[in-house]
Amino acid sequence: MFTQSLDFKTTDLDTFPFPFTSGNYRYSNDLKRLSNINCIEVTPEYKLQVETKRRLLQEQPHIRFQSFPHTMEMQWEVLEMLIDMAADRYPEHFEVSKDGDKWTFKNHIFGETNSFVYGDASTLPYEPLDYIGRHFHNDFVLMVHRDSNFYLEVGQVSYAALFSANWNKGMSFDEIHAPVPFVSRKGDELAERVRKFLLSIEPGKPWTRINWNLMADRWDVNYETMDVWGPQRSEITPENAGKLVRLRVEEQKFYRMPRSNAILFVLNTQFLPLEDLALRKEWFDLTYSVLQDIPGPMAEYKGIAPFLPQSVEYLRSIDENKKAKKNNK
């Protein structure tokens, strides 16, 4: 059975999508144009993350992948886009040959070759998005556009922060975000504004934002295992927070699919233990400042309320040690 204890962190800090740009954090429409539109990324942790993801999909298929039967054609469109991006960016790792609708996809990192007929799902071991998603470390969610809203119709979710493909299946953008205390700096409701913004996204011009959370010694926190991680959160102390608490970031990318008109939501999830923040002084200072200033409802919603004070206390002691050393010099 999959153990949730976390056995990986980002080691190449240049690839870590650090979330904070100022010393306090509030919800906002923080979408920005994505500069490198290719979402495929191979980091030093690629193999570990993909293997973990495959194991979760194998052990918990109903939790980790959900789709409606009418989404096949849209899923093929996603498969095509991801394969083309992978082969384009990393020709040494991924290769595709297309002979009419007879395609062969090679993943050299795993030494795998699959041949299939494009458009014929019976020639693949899984549904098209579930199949191609098992070659990349990201989560993939397809939001289908209907009457000015988006509906979650396909989801492969292996890193959840209160995200369940099973529970959220079929829900609209607004329903999905109903639990979020979505209040901006000005105090207005954000969900409607963000949904309208998503409606304006055009093919070939993806957008991006970074979401963040803290995790107490877990790979993910989902509704399905709330009985387990709920009580565990209080085991965090200022002494162990540096190792056990990770800053968890989701780099989110939003693509308008040209044929289906759906929005493909791609997530790159990375972790950094609090103790590694010291490797970049600016990251340490911003995180320390942000965590001291989290509004109560946000901490409750994110599920970090039971260990946030211990985490801040840990950062404070590191900060004081640093200052003391400086003064002694």
Place this chain on the structure above:
Amino acid sequence: MPVECLSINGMEDKEEIKRVILSQKMGTQFYIAAAWNNAVMIFSLGVEAGLSEAEIQTVIIGPKRRYVYCMKCFEVSEVKEEAEIAECDHCRASLEIGPFYSIVREGYIGYPFIPIGKEEVGS
């Protein structure tokens, strides 16, 4: 008064139901008289189509039934109208009944928890 009749078989008629709701004049009041599950479905579609909750009046025919969707085993159980917690009929998990409803799952979310006194020894 003109009458329009639409026969509804379930969620597969979702778009049609929303179309009818959307084609009404501004300020129209909606009255739902239905069994609990059907009422919840139409109510949610009304809200999705942009009605405010104040514009919808609901009369439940028959018992007021609520269902909770168990996040452990993905089955629904019937629960008492005022219940805040419940036990799953299928896997016996203790569930806290949340405020969110899924049209697809036909129930309110049930967050699993371990009741005090039932923690496993040693964990």
